[in-house]
Amino acid sequence: MTGRFGRGSIRLRLVGQLAAVAAVLSVAFFLIVRGVAGQAAEDTQDNILAASATAIADALYTDNNAVSLELPYSAISMLGTISQDRVFYRVVADGTTLTGYDDLPSPDAQTLGPAPNFTTFPYRGESVRVATVLRSVSVGNQPVNVTVTVAQTQLGLAEISSRITATATAIAVGFFLAAMALILLAARSALAPIGRLTRSVSRRGPQDLRPVVTDTPTELVPLVEELNKFISRLGTSLSRSEDLITEAAHRVRTPLAAVRAQAEITHHRLNKPEHRQAIREMIRAIDESSRSAGQLLDHAMVTFRADSHERDALDLTDLLNDTCNRLGPTADLKDIDLIRDLPEHPCEMVGDRILLQSALRNILDNAIKYSPADSRIIVRATDGDAYRLSVSDEGRGFGGAAHTELTTRFSRGSNVSDIVGSGLGLTIADEVALTHGGRLEISENTNGVGACVSLVFPKQ
Amino acid sequence: MRFAGLSKTMMRLMLVLGIMTHTAAFGFEIEDQKLYAATNETSVLRIISTTDIDAFEPIILAYQSENPGISVDYTIASSTELMSAIYVEGAVFDLAISSAMDLQTKLANDGFARSYVSAPTAALPDWAKWRDQVFAFTQEPAVLVISERFFGDDDVPRNRQELIELLRNRPEQLRGRVGTYDVRVSGAAYLFATQDSRNSESYWRLTEVMGSLDARLYCCSSDMIRDVASGELAFAYNVLGSYAESQKHATSGFRIIEMDDFLSVMLRTAVIPTSAENITAAEAMVDFLATLNARPALNNLSGLPPIDEVALRSNNALRPIRLGPELLVFLDRLKRDAFLRSWTDAIQQ
Ligand SMILES: Nc1ncnc2c1ncn2[C@@H]1O[C@H](COP(=O)(O)OP(=O)(O)OP(=O)(O)O)[C@@H](O)[C@H]1O
Numbered sequence A: 001m002t003g004r005f006g007r008g009s010i011r012l013r014l015v016g017q018l019a020a021v022a023a024v025l026s027v028a029f030f031l032i033v034r035g036v037a038g039q040a041a042e043d044t045q046d047n048i049l050a051a052s053a054t055a056i057a058d059a060l061y062t063d064n065n066a067v068s069l070e071l072p073y074s075a076i077s078m079l080g081t082i083s084q085d086r087v088f089y090r091v092v093a094d095g096t097t098l099t100g101y102d103d104l105p106s107p108d109a110q111t112l113g114p115a116p117n118f119t120t121f122p123y124r125g126e127s128v129r130v131a132t133v134l135r136s137v138s139v140g141n142q143p144v145n146v147t148v149t150v151a152q153t154q155l156g157l158a159e160i161s162s163r164i165t166a167t168a169t170a171i172a173v174g175f176f177l178a179a180m181a182l183i184l185l186a187a188r189s190a191l192a193p194i195g196r197l198t199r200s201v202s203r204r205g206p207q208d209l210r211p212v213v214t215d216t217p218t219e220l221v222p223l224v225e226e227l228n229k230f231i232s233r234l235g236t237s238l239s240r241s242e243d244l245i246t247e248a249a250h251r252v253r254t255p256l257a258a259v260r261a262q263a264e265i266t267h268h269r270l271n272k273p274e275h276r277q278a279i280r281e282m283i284r285a286i287d288e289s290s291r292s293a294g295q296l297l298d299h300a301m302v303t304f305r306a307d308s309h310e311r312d313a314l315d316l317t318d319l320l321n322d323t324c325n326r327l328g329p330t331a332d333l334k335d336i337d338l339i340r341d342l343p344e345h346p347c348e349m350v351g352d353r354i355l356l357q358s359a360l361r362n363i364l365d366n367a368i369k370y371s372p373a374d375s376r377i378i379v380r381a382t383d384g385d386a387y388r389l390s391v392s393d394e395g396r397g398f399g400g401a402a403h404t405e406l407t408t409r410f411s412r413g414s415n416v417s418d419i420v421g422s423g424l425g426l427t428i429a430d431e432v433a434l435t436h437g438g439r440l441e442i443s444e445n446t447n448g449v450g451a452c453v454s455l456v457f458p459k460q
Numbered sequence B: 001m002r003f004a005g006l007s008k009t010m011m012r013l014m015l016v017l018g019i020m021t022h023t024a025a026f027g028f029e030i031e032d033q034k035l036y037a038a039t040n041e042t043s044v045l046r047i048i049s050t051t052d053i054d055a056f057e058p059i060i061l062a063y064q065s066e067n068p069g070i071s072v073d074y075t076i077a078s079s080t081e082l083m084s085a086i087y088v089e090g091a092v093f094d095l096a097i098s099s100a101m102d103l104q105t106k107l108a109n110d111g112f113a114r115s116y117v118s119a120p121t122a123a124l125p126d127w128a129k130w131r132d133q134v135f136a137f138t139q140e141p142a143v144l145v146i147s148e149r150f151f152g153d154d155d156v157p158r159n160r161q162e163l164i165e166l167l168r169n170r171p172e173q174l175r176g177r178v179g180t181y182d183v184r185v186s187g188a189a190y191l192f193a194t195q196d197s198r199n200s201e202s203y204w205r206l207t208e209v210m211g212s213l214d215a216r217l218y219c220c221s222s223d224m225i226r227d228v229a230s231g232e233l234a235f236a237y238n239v240l241g242s243y244a245e246s247q248k249h250a251t252s253g254f255r256i257i258e259m260d261d262f263l264s265v266m267l268r269t270a271v272i273p274t275s276a277e278n279i280t281a282a283e284a285m286v287d288f289l290a291t292l293n294a295r296p297a298l299n300n301l302s303g304l305p306p307i308d309e310v311a312l313r314s315n316n317a318l319r320p321i322r323l324g325p326e327l328l329v330f331l332d333r334l335k336r337d338a339f340l341r342s343w344t345d346a347i348q349q
């Protein structure tokens, strides 16, 4: 998860904040729709109740010096049209009930204004909405205050309000879902350039240090510019180190070679054995320094290339032949018979030619170095599940040294003090093997004499 | 003779309609009672109804065969007595069946009815129920019944206008020979009269013309049909169609005319009072009544036409009386007084 999203994903933050806004808007929308529609429904009931009460008030008349009423049919039927609610009414003239429900509370005439008065209260087990209209009727020149009260239960209203709530909820949820879909799309398209940039950087090969040139949105331009500057700095520094390594090898080896030549000449000229001895030790020290410098730089080169090793299609048989050819003269000096046991066909694999050459050279070099004169070295390659390149000799063997130890840097066997060496050859071979997904195997020869060192590369 | 029992009925209705300060206990008056005992009785369904035993008995028996174990105690009372029993006396009945739609509506409006919803009641058309408390189960138009002795085939009045013209053209033959309900006595007649008055101005003209010819006033459909059949009456106006229909096989000499200007259609309704005790049985009866139109054989037996939207729509003169608070209007004391005054003035000249 951390790998994918890291700490504080921009997408999550973007989506989260927009979702919160959408949610707030949805809720506000819901409340407004329900409020407005609910109010409208209530107003509708109020209007009809007021119309009903007014229609009844309009039908009041004076008869035999008394207020009378013929209840208009429409005044009640209009209440029946909107819902199946219960209807109650009461007409009070001068404090006495003219007609209707005696027990329906009717506000005092004194408290009423000219506009219809609305209240809500429980009546006969249900909450009723009540409209009251005040009318003054003159009876024998005396004004009589008549209140007309019409009440209706609120079942229809509750039904309308629950319908409105359902609709408002559906619309709000729909709005939220649509907004979320748009937000996700927007977040994706907003963050797409980052993904594009990432892909264009990660797609490039290890050697590719060209500047990044993808289309970048304004906000990412500074980042990309900095990245490009960094890449160019890295390129410079890398090529500088590579130059340094090759340069250094020359610079160290050449003067040492000159000193060694002078020492040899001096050695021939000297007669006193103690002087000759001193010069021989000097020569040996020079050899060791030269060897060490060479191996150190080789090792540095291996480490350097291992990170971004090149991938060339190459033939291992070819490489082995090449190595044998190069070291052939050294073997000849000791009259060592270099026997090649190689398959006819090419052993193809993908790898870094320079690194593989370096590994093979070090292994074969050891075999020659630690073998006595007039012995045999067998260079063999086998092709099965894996390519196995082995070099076996008839030399002194490892003398019981732990094999893992021999591949650590600067470690040498206890039985090789007479031979110049820096203890880096097997380290180089081991690292090259690992870089190529293979391994280095070290064993005593099967017949008991000598060593056998192999590079094993499984086939992909 | 004409006003027999009127004062008591009026008093009772007044009591129901608002003058309820009396605390004295009135016993309500029943006309008949019959117990239909079940073989293995588990409960008793007490029904108070305005419907004759003859008409309702087949329904009770069919109901009992579908709901074994329920005994039915069937009490018959007039619509005002029924109203008074439940509204004033608080008598315990599980179901109130009445042809007085206005009084049934008032029961529901004033909080004396239980709500009930089931698949059968939900299937009823909207105009056949109110508040899920008043359930209609019949549709019965008010018709004109004419005497075959008086009318031939070609001089039958088809609408109220033709009836008025007939009365005006042949006053001598018709004097004392037209009949109609006394709306002061019969709840159903009052309902028909008030609805007629709403539907058309011709109602008042007709009433006046009938009044000028000494119209005879009746309490019940049966008496009117008897007198029309015997030829004593030339016609009777606003007779309950379902009743006239059911008399056709027993009595001859009359014909039923459905007028083509409009026909007020009364709905017989059932209400489960809040005082009901055997609610399950009452609800089963409501379901049974709501599905009457699926039982044609039973309807033939009872003579009660079930709720049938198709039949209603096929004749656009049919105007079912709407259930709703507007039915309370003509129950208003002052309104009722004024209406009866106008009616009495018109019919008695
Ligand atoms: N073919 C061999 N026969 C016997 N001993 C060997 C052989 N190859 C390696 N060794 C032992 O392993 C040790 C480490 O070998 P490595 O090549 O790393 O160092 P080196 O040969 O001593 O020095 P250099 O770095 O100059 O090659 C040697 O010192 C030696 O003791």
Ligand SMILES: [Mg+2]
Pocket (backbone or CB within 6 Å): A362, A365, A366, A421, A423, A424, A425, A426
């Ligand atoms: Mg070595």
